[in-house]
Amino acid sequence: MDLKVMLDVQKLRKDFPILNREVNGKPLVYFDNAATSQTPKQVIDVIIDYYSNYNANIHRGVHRLSQEATDAYEQARIKIQHHFNAKHAYEIIYTAGTTHSINLVANGFSSLLKKGDEIMVSALEHHSNIVPWQMLCERTGATLKVIPMNENGELVLSEFDSLLNEKTKLVFVNHISNALGTINPIEYIIEESHRVNAAVLVDGAQSCPHIKPDVQALDVDFYVCSAHKMCGPTGVGMLYGKEEWLKKLPPYQGGGEMIAEVSFEKTTYADLPHKFEAGTPNIAGGIAFGAAIDYMNSIGFENIANYENELLEYATEQLLQIDGLKIYGTAKNKTSVISFNVGNIHPYDIGTILDKMGIAVRTGHHCAQPIMDYYKIPGTIRASFMFYNTKEEIDLFIASLKKAILMLL
């Protein structure tokens, strides 16, 4: 079947009010989706509806509004549970986003690790999945090991095998690299790590907009993501944790909601998931996160992946025809992220000129300096696509890029 028939992109684009705007007098071409995706009106409407009709604090009110808000918030948690196929809804912890989720786990492990233990992180990580573990090592005396990458931006699994041992307690890897788009073989990493009883945390910030992970099939211990990368609002995300692990981890922050009983002598913590959800949460955000998941599922992740792969192939083909252009991250298995440079032109210069022509790309080190150090470059230009992007936009991007190169050479 023709893929274009399965995905009516022009119709979908109408769901995104922002795609109608102009930048510097030119129609916006938004290719910075790996940083944040745009929000469809179906999700925006949910936020407006919440604040217009049932804004109230949740879980503790006896009044009607509080009940409605609590129901909507908990319904969204169940949507998230079903989407990721978690066994229980209480294994889904609402957080402020991926970084918050990672910090929550890192903080919890500081009471479980001791000197001599090892934790492992991949060379493809975002700073948010490096720094918390370095801090954890400083606190506990554990050692941080790094799974290296090769020239194509793929993890070297033989090195992973030889680094893994009985001292390894935790392994952290992103499902998809934000800087290069590489899809990592997390199934293999999880299976092997479990052989030595190491827990695995997968950072799904970049995968969740493109694929639908099944946490039970993966047998992953922790899986984290942000709503704003998958058509949801900013400031909300989730931590999936296996029940046994979430029970082992101590609470992250103290406050209301996370307690069962409080006296000045002793406080008993609430059950999951509330143990990790101190204070008034981002209620509208949580509900809208559920709406974003509904929206993406209504399009279908298989359709999304197929179409985005088409965009990726098309853009890669067009880009490679440009003299001196080098793509970083050429893994066989990758998503619709293209990181590149042209000759010796600084990425900032190209990004600046593209912006003048209404094209939004990301430039810089993408919070993944170790990757840039590996390639010995100051950064890259990164174009990342979502299902609402089109081949026509790619054509415009290529033409603008050629013009930028002419100006800068």
Add this chain to the structure above:
Amino acid sequence: MTIQEVQNEIIEEFSMFEDWEERYQYMIDLGKTLPLIDEKYKTEDNIIKGCQSKVWVHADMNDDKVRFTADSDAIITKGIIAILIRAFSNQHPNDIIEANTDFIDKIGLKEHLSPTRANGLVSMIKQIKLYAIAYQTQLN
């Protein structure tokens, strides 16, 4: 020329450009022709690390006038540096302290001085002022 006179001259030059392309082409050309900072001053001490581009700034004083040299790894940043140096270099430290950077708005380059750009230019202006304050203290 005073700093104000130089700035007015720059504003007048930029007013002749018809669109952003001419403006940026001019800056790119400026970036390419900017006399480079002496390699010996491209040290870790003189570097301003922006997330996007790096900037090096060096200053010295002769005959009560501060002279700046600078460089960047990005050419548009370098072009803006050339404009800033033209406005502030070879001036009395006190004049540099009192001068403002409004002219950057007037020539349509304000966005480059936004902290969110993280290109090192905001810190560079701060650095220029700090050098001026330091040299002014020497003169007092």
